[in-house]
Amino acid sequence: MSLKIYNSISSQKEEFIPIVKGHAGMYVCGPTVYSDVHIGNCRTFVSFDMIYRYLLYLGYKVRYVRNITDVGHLEGDLDEGEDKISKKARLEQLEPMEVVQRYTNGFHHMMRLFNTLDPSIEPRATGHILEQIELVQKIIDHGYAYVVDGSVYFDTVKLIREADIYGKLSGRKVEELLVETRELKKQDEKRSSADFAIWIKAEENHLLRWNAPWSEGFPGWHLECSVMSTRYLGERFDIHGGGNDLKFPHHENEIAQHFGACGTTPCNYWIHTNMLLMNGRKMSKSEGNYITPEQLFTGESEHVTKAYSPMTVRFFFLQAHYGSTLDLSDASLSAAEKGYRRLFEAYHTLEKLSSEIIKSEKPLALELEDGIKSAFEEMDDDFNVPKSLARLFEMCATINKMADGQLNVDDAGQQALDMARNGFRTLLTDIYGLSDESATGTDDHMNQLDGLMQLVIDMRQQARQNKDWAASDKIRDTLAAIDIELKDGKEGTKWSIGNK
Ligand code: AMP
Ligand code: ZN
Numbered sequence: 160m161s162l163k164i165y166n167s168i169s170s171q172k173e174e175f176i177p178i179v180k181g182h183a184g185m186y187v188c189g190p191t192v193y194s195d196v197h198i199g200n201c202r203t204f205v206s207f208d209m210i211y212r213y214l215l216y217l218g219y220k221v222r223y224v225r226n227i228t229d230v231g232h233l234e235g236d237l238d239e240g241e242d243k244i245s246k247k248a249r250l251e252q253l254e255p256m257e258v259v260q261r262y263t264n265g266f267h268h269m270m271r272l273f274n275t276l277d278p279s280i281e282p283r284a285t286g287h288i289l290e291q292i293e294l295v296q297k298i299i300d301h302g303y304a305y306v307v308d309g310s311v312y313f314d315t316v317k318l319i320r321e322a323d324i325y326g327k328l329s330g331r332k333v334e335e336l337l338v339e340t341r342e343l344k345k346q347d348e349k350r351s352s353a354d355f356a357i358w359i360k361a362e363e364n365h366l367l368r369w370n371a372p373w374s375e376g377f378p379g380w381h382l383e384c385s386v387m388s389t390r391y392l393g394e395r396f397d398i399h400g401g402g403n404d405l406k407f408p409h410h411e412n413e414i415a416q417h418f419g420a421c422g423t424t425p426c427n428y429w430i431h432t433n434m435l436l437m438n439g440r441k442m443s444k445s446e447g448n449y450i451t452p453e454q455l456f457t458g459e460s461e462h463v464t465k466a467y468s469p470m471t472v473r474f475f476f477l478q479a480h481y482g483s484t485l486d487l488s489d490a491s492l493s494a495a496e497k498g499y500r501r502l503f504e505a506y507h508t509l510e511k512l513s514s515e516i517i518k519s520e521k522p523l524a525l526e527l528e529d530g531i532k533s534a535f536e537e538m539d540d541d542f543n544v545p546k547s548l549a550r551l552f553e554m555c556a557t558i559n560k561m562a563d564g565q566l567n568v569d570d571a572g573q574q575a576l577d578m579a580r581n582g583f584r585t586l587l588t589d590i591y592g593l594s595d596e597s598a599t600g601t602d603d604h605m606n607q608l609d610g611l612m613q614l615v616i617d618m619r620q621q622a623r624q625n626k627d628w629a630a631s632d633k634i635r636d637t638l639a640a641i642d643i644e645l646k647d648g649k650e651g652t653k654w655s656i657g658n659k
Contacts (some may be wrong), residue, residue: 309374
């Protein structure tokens with residue numbers, strides 16, 4: 160089966176045919192680094208990491224470009240308002256690039272915790288100002304932009320007259336875009352309300368500014384992605400991605416600019432991830448409806464009853480298709496934790512199983528082989544991880560039955576066992592991108608600690624039997640000082656780590 164991708168521009172699943180055979184170019188809009196990423200942003204980047212991993216698994220030589228937005232993204236996502244990074248710099252009395260560095264580092268740290276692969280190239284918008292100025296000039300030269308008092312606007316009306324492309328991605332009606340009026344200062348400089356700024360003349364107190372033929376100013380937000388995608392992937396590339404809240408205006412305007420400059424649309428496939436919700440509403444910083452990854456990892460939030468590990472959260476993301484919304488709740492995270500453990504346990508059980516028979520033709524062998532085959536095939540259907548996971552879950556019961564002798568491993572045969580084990584490993588670690596937290600020591604350390612505590616509890620018990628109260632009190636008090644509590648009950652003494 161060949162890979163099918165749901166293309167947001169045609170609203171259809173289409174076979175993936177790369178421009179250059181064996182290669183795949185993918186551009187994904189990266190974060191605007193003015194604050195810590197929230198867990199919704201992480202969902203989008205984890206989804207593209209899974210897509211990247213699957214393309215690699217299929218054998219494509221992938222160039223994955225994910226940018227860092229460090230200029231031009233204004234509050235409200237339109238042509239008015241303060242630059243998000245400048246505002247943060249002003250509030251915290253920092254250099255704008257200090258803000259950028261701090262949150263870029265934080266973003267990278269988070270991506271590492273979620274076990275995402277680094278992109279092939281991670282360009283920054285401020286590193287490509289010259290090319291952005293050149294692109295503005297090109298669009299003006301082609302007649303698709305005009306200058307008003309040092310700012311440059313894209314002529315959307317001309318585009319609409321000449322090509323039937325504007326509004327297609329977001330499903331917006333051109334007539335509605337044209338009559339939409341906003342109470343914005345810059346609105347009266349535009350010939351039409353649908354026009355948008357590609358170069359903005361900086362006001363006196365604006366921090367991030369560069370010299371350009373039209374004014375000292377800064378590029379419009381959408382321009383950076385047009386420049387960085389084509390610079391590294393060519394004028395026409397395979398896949399462009401981002402969260403679906405970027406369809407309008409960001410991606411729609413990218414399509415417009417690209418047409419103005421190059422006379423084509425930028426890419427063959429648009430992939431949009433759906434939003435992470437909390438309490439049924441989009442998770443969003445500006446709405447105050449968000450939770451940070453740290454809060455989830457420490458359990459320090461009113462939204463969760465306990466801490467959830469990065470891999471539990473990654474698994475939670477993967478349980479929904481990237482194109483569906485996903486609602487974060489304590490119950491669904493807790494279910495994800497169980498599911499994640501169950502799969503890795505099944506994989507470890509497979510590692511231990513072996514058969515004397517090399518190849519079996521019995522139904523058990525076929526069941527294992529079909530299970531793995533279909534788990535891979537589901538991935539070809541628009542990266543359908545939830546269905547692929549469901550196939551593996553179906554296999555878990557069979558694997559456990561082989562382990563406890565209810566089913567005979569020799570009916571499976573070594574070949575089918577090997578295929579199942581390799582399939583589990585490839586899917587879990589290479590494609591879903593899950594690392595095995597129990598193997599990295601967390602569970603092992605807990606077991607060691609528990610063993611040690613049993614020894615301490617036994618020694619205290621011994622001291623009490625010998626009426627050595629000083630020794631037994633010393634043990635309890637020393638443990639209390641490091642926040643370990645002992646509770647004596649009918650079933651012996653239990654220990655727990657407190658919440659100091
Ligand atoms: P930003 O830093 O605001 O440009 O966002 C970075 C990425 O996160 C973009 O692709 C957004 O579409 C995506 N994003 C923002 N909010 C959410 C959310 N609640 N769920 C999933 N993705 C989101
Ligand atoms: Zn972008």
